[in-house]
Amino acid sequence: MSTVHIDLPPPPISWEHLPPRASQDVTLRQWIPYWSTLQNLGYTLWPRTMPDENGQLIELAEPKLSPPTNCFEPSESESYVYFPMGYIGNGGPASARVQLAVDRALREVAIKTILSGSSELRVVEYLAKQRKEEHDPRDHTIPFLQLITTDHCTFAVMPYWSNGVPPFYAIGEPIEMLRQCLEGLAYYHQHRVAHCDISSGNVVMNFGGFYPGPSMDGGRFFTAPFRSKFPVQYAFIDFGTAVKFEEDTALTDVLYQATHHTMGFSAPEVVLGEPYNPFSADVYAVASVIINELNHSKHYHSRAEELLRENVPAFFELLGRMRAVEPRRRPSAEAALQELLHLVSVLSPDILELHGQGV
Template identity: 30%
Template sequence: MMFPFVSLRVWPARDQEGRDVVIRLIFGREPSDELRILQRLNTEKARSNPRNHSICILEYITFDGPIFVVMPRWDQSFNPDFYTVAELIHFTGTFLEGFGFLHEHRIAHVDFLERNTGINVLVYTNAEYVKGLRNTSVTRYAIYDFGGSLIYPEDTILEDVHSNEFFNFRLRGYETPPGPWNPFQVDILFLGCVLECWVRHIEDIVPEIGPFFDSMVTEDTHKRFTARQALQEFQKIRSQLSPSQLGSLVTNRFWQDGVVKGKIEYLKKLGRC
């Protein structure tokens, strides 16, 4: 089984119970924000909440100061093919729930990218053509890599938070706006940018999905959804979908700047077809 991730802080392994796991090094002898975030997300109460879609921590290992965390090894969640609209709706709703949970616990991820997500399967990494891996009754998705994330006291008012930390707007196709920035607003922009590319191509089947993403990625922060608003609006859209819409086959793969790429076209661009 390939391990495609290139990082000097992450290693694949198999534990004594035979589970495929990942070991991640958290730098420093002093508690870091990353460690505090993982600890907050992995209390018994937090883990019992079904909206907590952060990767679970199986074990903490301390060795001569630095701390290593052991996590399940899951594949990147955007790779396997989507077969039906229902699978895309479940996928999108999971990440919206997950970010709502993070923000409720005053955690801003601020680096949502495809590679920072997981799906509870292990397959050949480049198998974008594989179907049948997204059964909505058993498939789980996870958010991970909190190395650049921010954590605040749990009584913090989200609207009052501002930061001068570096947020990579250009990576998402945006010019860097004048700072300081609200990291929770940045989170929604980055989440929306990624999800829009992989989901908005079903707009011909679910017309409401277009305006929904417009409200996630607008540069007007006063009009941009909060995590709670985004989830509520998405749940409203989902509740109004018919069985016919949910069962519709997904024939496209990607959306970018209004241009939709079909599955074959997308694979040809990657050189895998």
Template identity: 30%
Template sequence: MTRPVHSDSSSMLTSPDESPYFGDEKWWVENYDFILLSGYQLRPRYNSKWVPSWTIQRNDKQEYEDGIASYISTPALDAIRLNDGAKVVLKRMPTEGQELKIALLLSSPGLRSDPRNRTIPITEVIPVVGSSWTLLVMPYCRRFDDPPFHCRAEFIEAMQQYLEGLQFMHDHNISHFDIACQNLMMDETRVVPAGSHFVRPRTHSGFLRFFRWKNRCAVGPIDHYYIDFGLSMHFPGGQDTASTVGTLRTFPTIPELSQTTPYNPFKVDIYQLGLVMQRIIESYPALQDFRQVAATMMHQDPCNRPVPAASLAQLNNIAAQMSPRILKSAMRKKNGLVDCLTRSLFGGYFPSTPFTV
């Protein structure tokens, strides 16, 4: 489900004879029939009997949904559940891997019943016959910070849930270890009633038309989730003795990361979520009152970083001092005037960069 920056690689095709698939897309084609028999239908592009629409009508493939290529590395893909028509996401992972073990532990009945559990629910587990892969079925979600936040209350609700979710994982001795914006999701059902395209989430159907949404505060509460446990670690012995080594390419500012000196991954989690919070705050001038929460979580000395419950209390204390009017007052993202105007005038915005989030 991780959505990295994406360029429309289907435009690389120069001849009708070239394969229209890229990288791991071929795996989904090869397993289309098995997935269909398991009760899930992938988009037409991945049907093993698919004939590209543009080869029939001889128009530009950009005019057809099945001309939209997925990522070069595609461990997750959207699908329709046949028994109820719900849109879901299937994620492929090694059957014997740590990611599967942790994901199933977090979705076990005992842990799922805890309201603080903000990890993505696993609705079905499908071992892929004759292979070393397993498919996990999860609800379809979108990145938590897109569309933009409307008001302080929406930001607070998201951060409350993520801090509760981090406390929950830590209470069960699980370090996520990859808390980045692309691994923080929200249920889009009420926010984007028309739905979105998995590859181009700023569009409803994959084409460049106005994208419409509702304010989270008007239709909430909204469920927020952690996804992607590919780097996660479980320490049954507890947090105090937990340690690991290694650097993270996407988190160069975390001071304790080292290839040789052990450090506590639970402290890294706190820094990572603080960094996410800081980046959101920097994008919205109205959120400056919450800057200290993020700064404390990003303390250079890991021993001085608060536990998630303390950061949650600090966040709630700041929010409690704001009036309902301030909490629900509209705020604007830096350099977001054009999007604000197009939404006010036309009910949505035109996605000038549809291939990225």
């Protein structure tokens, strides 16, 4: 990860006051002044619609590079993600403060604006520094390829990983997703970082292109194997509400006031607007992500949840404790991780491969 400072004029609208869901016209006007500067740094915004220096539109194609050896620390000669079922380029506007682009090797990246002096910037800079120094395999933060600092904001450049999580196929898949999420969360909490906005949209997966969607066979939808085709990794994104506490902070004694919550994922005390323990709330949110993805999989007649309940009921007992209404009854991220690891250690590998289609 590198950091570079450039002098840029302020945007038409202060990033702080730009509506998160600004219209496409407003968003384009906000970013167009930075198009040439970002291109000079190696990032082409909106490659499907904006011509390059020769007046030509970029034809998006799967990067002809080696698969990533380590998706969290990609090299210049590697793709950022896997394309197990073929390539489909994105490359268009994403949201008011996040835009998609391609680098010089035609690898897709996301560029996010982070307010100067914000808690988000402090967390991002801290996590990027820790990865550079520690290379800790427990760290499941989306890689920060470059931080482009200006007087009014920082542009954080990240590889584009998909946040469209395919339906679960085998019952080992939700178990592995929970393991990686808890591993990453325990790492954050060890460093006294609370994410504070974990949801399905903020957990991404290291693939690009197509994945098994609904396919019709006699009027029924099916899911299909996917995660077995490549080494799956999950990462957390969006540290817009994340907080970094002092290193000697006791995880059980913190109280924090929410500025944001996501219905369906946030803990009850967060939704109520009460002062809450953000570390405990993170644990609740991770369990909610797994439950949401299991429910999503049922739409494709995956039997992953059914088979899990039949063969590994302790998995749902753990999720239930992680989502306890009373925060102090929830395990810490590290305790939940250790319980899950013990649960897996006594399972037969054949059980983890169980799969099937519902009616």
